[in-house]
Each structure stands twice: as structure tokens, then as C-alpha cells.
Amino acid sequence: MSRLTREQIAQRVARDIPEGAYVNLGIGLPTMVANYLPAEKEIFLQSENGLLGMGPAPAAGQEDPDLINAGKQPVTLRTGGAFFHHADSFAMMRGGHLDICVLGAFQVSVHGDLANWSTGAPGAIPAVGGAMDLAIGAKQVFVMMDLLTKQGESKLVAECSYPLTGLRCVSRLYTDHGVIALGPEGARVIELVDGVSLDDLRRLTGLALDMA
Amino acid sequence: MIDKSTWTLHSAVADIPDGATVMIGGFGTAGMPDELIDALIEHGARGLTIVNNNAGNGDTGLAALIANKRVKKVICSFPRQVDSHHFDAAYHAGEIELELVPQGNLAARIQAAGQGLGAIFTPTGYGTELAAGKETRQINGRHYVLEYPIHADFALIKAHHGDRWGNLVYRKTARNFGPLMAMAARTTIAQVAQVVELGALDPEHIITPGIFVQRVVAAGDKA
Numbered sequence: 001m002s003r004l005t006r007e008q009i010a011q012r013v014a015r016d017i018p019e020g021a022y023v024n025l026g027i028g029l030p031t032m033v034a035n036y037l038p039a040e041k042e043i044f045l046q047s048e049n050g051l052l053g054m055g056p057a058p059a060a061g062q063e064d065p066d067l068i069n070a071g072k073q074p075v076t077l078r079t080g081g082a083f084f085h086h087a088d089s090f091a092m093m094r095g096g097h098l099d100i101c102v103l104g105a106f107q108v109s110v111h112g113d114l115a116n117w118s119t120g121a122p123g124a125i126p127a128v129g130g131a132m133d134l135a136i137g138a139k140q141v142f143v144m145m146d147l148l149t150k151q152g153e154s155k156l157v158a159e160c161s162y163p164l165t166g167l168r169c170v171s172r173l174y175t176d177h178g179v180i181a182l183g184p185e186g187a188r189v190i191e192l193v194d195g196v197s198l199d200d201l202r203r204l205t206g207l208a209l210d211m212a
Numbered sequence: 213m214i215d216k217s218t219w220t221l222h223s224a225v226a227d228i229p230d231g232a233t234v235m236i237g238g239f240g241t242a243g244m245p246d247e248l249i250d251a252l253i254e255h256g257a258r259g260l261t262i263v264n265n266n267a268g269n270g271d272t273g274l275a276a277l278i279a280n281k282r283v284k285k286v287i288c289s290f291p292r293q294v295d296s297h298h299f300d301a302a303y304h305a306g307e308i309e310l311e312l313v314p315q316g317n318l319a320a321r322i323q324a325a326g327q328g329l330g331a332i333f334t335p336t337g338y339g340t341e342l343a344a345g346k347e348t349r350q351i352n353g354r355h356y357v358l359e360y361p362i363h364a365d366f367a368l369i370k371a372h373h374g375d376r377w378g379n380l381v382y383r384k385t386a387r388n389f390g391p392l393m394a395m396a397a398r399t400t401i402a403q404v405a406q407v408v409e410l411g412a413l414d415p416e417h418i419i420t421p422g423i424f425v426q427r428v429v430a431a432g433d434k435a
Contacts, residue, residue: 050387050388094335118341128313
């Protein structure tokens with residue numbers, strides 16, 4: 001069974017981001033989506049620490065410690081970009097102004113519940129950042145992740161067992177096996193990766209999935 | 213004549229008492245007022261409750277304050293990072309208390325304090341562990357959690373330029389929590405790269421009006 005690489009998942013997500021969209025790419029894997037947004041489309045990238053119109057990483061030697069992204073890495077500002085404080089930044093999320101956010105996940109439920117901030121492991125130091133605000137704020141929440149854990153367990157589940165980040169908030173799941181729409185009616189498969197069948201997906205997830 | 217810029221790094225923090233709640237600006241190291249924190253460490257106040265987005269990075273700024281065992285409690289959204297070793301050690305040793313707040317709620321609660329609001333209803337965190345036991349309400353079909361303002365005795369923030377009336381402008385993403393914390397603390401101390409003449413800041417560009425700032429300290433180009 002062929003599966004998509006992480007780069008290919010990022011490429012697939014990028015295809016669904018239209019020109020003019022205001023988009024937040026979560027830290028980690030989702031950051032890779034930026035590499036595949038076509039240069040001819042004007043897409044506004046927001047970073048929670050206070051910039052809109054985020055550009056790529058600067059050339060070596062051009063880093064500015066006052067110009068960083070949510071992952072605290074040096075970035076650049078596109079012409080026309082803007083800076084703002086944290087209350088404005090989170091108003092963009094919570095106020096429903098952001099069109100799309102792309103997040104990673106430990107687990108996603110068929111109804112769109114998201115678990116991505118804590119595994120609940122005893123002794124671990126919890127950290128949440130902006131995950132809960134993004135999850136409930138953006139008009140559309142895309143999750144990108146491998147369908148299975150390294151141990152082969154499905155991360156798409158009937159009910160999340162990890163602590164929740166947000167309830168009923170994920171609209172679409174992009175995985176190495178295919179793209180799945182989530183919502184009140186449950187999960188519906190939009191697209192299968194070449195060589196993956198609906199039966200494969202049902203077997204791997206243990207869920208009664210159907211095509212959309 | 214009113215001149216809020218006569219303070220030094222040391223005189224500006226000299227009246228911060230043991231047990232104070234101190235907001236510290238910055239997201240990671242961007243906007244972190246390192247020089248004011250160094251002065252606070254030298255001043256010696258202990259048992260502090262610190263409000264910041266993180267819990268220290270590397271060995272400077274808030275990380276140094278924690279390493280020097282001055283912090284009793286941290287209120288933040290994202291303590292665990294690759295370089296948060298001083299916080300991690302203190303937390304695992306049971307020496308420091310953590311109140312974890314989703315980042316947007318942190319900003320909104322600080323802002324609510326500055327705005328004089330009694331509380332806010334926020335959709336962020338509803339149905340999660342971080343809202344456990346908190347009052348909720350359904351408004352127009354959506355679920356909200358009741359959250360209270362975060363006030364502080366002092367705020368230590370970093371801005372780019374300031375004038376003797378306390379007007380401030382910031383630099384790039386170093387702005388982050390500065391304008392919010394300035395409103396929320398009883399005494400706000402701003403370190404700036406440069407104190408400029410009154411009138412040199414374009415009134416249309418001032419981000420924090422001087423009413424929210426009590427002390428301005430020139431900290432040199434490093435700020």
C-alpha cells in the first residue's frame with residue numbers, strides 16, 4: 001500500500017488553500033505547508049505572536065531576534081505585512097476572522113474533536129500555547145497527520161482518549177492514506193491515496209467509513 | 213515638568229517587594245526585558261508570581277530569575293520548550309507552581325484587567341481539562357467559559373522607543389504582550405533602546421499611550 005510522505009501531505013493541504021485566504025500554520029509539521037503555497041497566489045500567513053503577511057526564513061546572517069514566528073524561529077515579513085499585539089492576534093482567531101488553520105494532532109475523532117496538546121502522561125509538563133484558541137477560532141480547521149501511530153494504532157478514532165484541545169472543531173483531516181471530512185454526521189472519505197482502498201481505511205481505523 | 217525617564221535599571225525595580233505579582237513581556241526572547249530582569253535579580257525580591265507567555269528560554273531573562281529561585285509561581289501558556297531547562301528542573305523538584313492558561317485567554321485576561329472588566333466569557337478551552345470546574349454559559353448557541361482578569365503589581369516590558377511622558381513604540385514581533393501588560397499592572401516599567409524627545413514619536417504611531425506607563429528606563433541599544 002503506497003502512502004504519502006509528510007512533504008506530500010503538506011503539498012496536498014496547500015492545494016486546498018485559495019488565494020486571499022488568511023491562514024495560520026501551526027508549529028511543527030503544518031509549517032511545511034508554506035513551502036508548497038504557489039508564489040503567484042497571494043495568501044496571508046498569520047503568526048500568533050503578532051504578524052500577518054509572514055514570509056520565509058531569512059538568508060543566513062539576516063536574522064532579526066525581534067522578528068520570529070510562533071515556533072520562535074527567525075522569519076521575514078512580506079511587503080504589506082503588519083505587526084500587532086497579542087489581544088489583536090487572538091481576536092483574529094477567536095473572532096472568526098481567520099479562514100483556515102492547519103494543525104497537527106495526537107488524535108482526531110470522527111465528529112471533529114481534536115486532541116493535540118497533551119498526552120496526559122504523568123509527570124510531563126503540560127503546555128498549550130495557542131492550540132485551543134486556533135482550534136475553536138478559525139473558520140476551517142484542517143489537521144494533517146499520519147493516519148497511524150508508530151505502533152500502528154489509528155489516530156482517527158470514534159472518541160479521543162487523550163485530553164481534548166477543542167470539541168467538534170476539525171473540518172478536514174489530511175493523512176498519508178487520504179483526505180477525510182469530519183463533522184456532525186461523522187467521517188466521510190473525500191479522497192484516497194492511489195493504491196489505498198476504502199476497505200484498507202476501514203480495516204486500519206476500525207471505523208465504518210464511507211465515501212463522501 | 214513630568215519626566216518618567218529619570219529611572220535607572222536598579223532604581224526602577226527597587227520597590228518590588230517579596231511576593232509581588234510581576235508581568236514580564238516577551239514571547240520567547242523577543243520582547244523579553246533582560247536588563248530589567250537582571251536588575252530585579254540583583255534587587256533580590258523573592259516568592260514572585262510571574263506572568264509571561266513562557267517559562268524562560270536558555271539562561272537569561274526569566275530563565276535566570278527562575279534559576280536564582282526567585283519565582284514561586286508561573287502563569288503562562290507554554291512552559292515546556294527545548295531550552296526551558298531551569299523551569300523544568302524547578303517544576304520537577306516541586307519548587308514552582310504552574311497555572312497553565314491557553315495563550316489567547318492569557319492575553320484576554322490580562323487585557324480584561326487593564327480594561328477594568330470583572331470577568332470575560334471565552335469559547336477557548338470549553339470542554340477541556342483547562343476549563344474543568346469553571347463556570348460556563350451558553351450564549352447564542354455557543355459555549356463559553358468564565359475567566360477572571362489577571363492583575364499585577366508590576367509589569368516589566370521592553371519597547372523600542374519611549375519619551376518622558378511614557379509613550380511607547382515597539383519593534384516588530386517584540387510587541388507581543390507589552391501593550392496589554394502595560395495596562396494591567398499598577399506600576400509599569402518599560403525598558404527602551406532609546407528615550408527620545410517629547411514630540412519625536414508620531415502621535416499616530418504611538419502604540420502604548422503614556423497613561424499606562426509609570427517608569428521608562430533607557431537600556432541602550434540591546435533593548
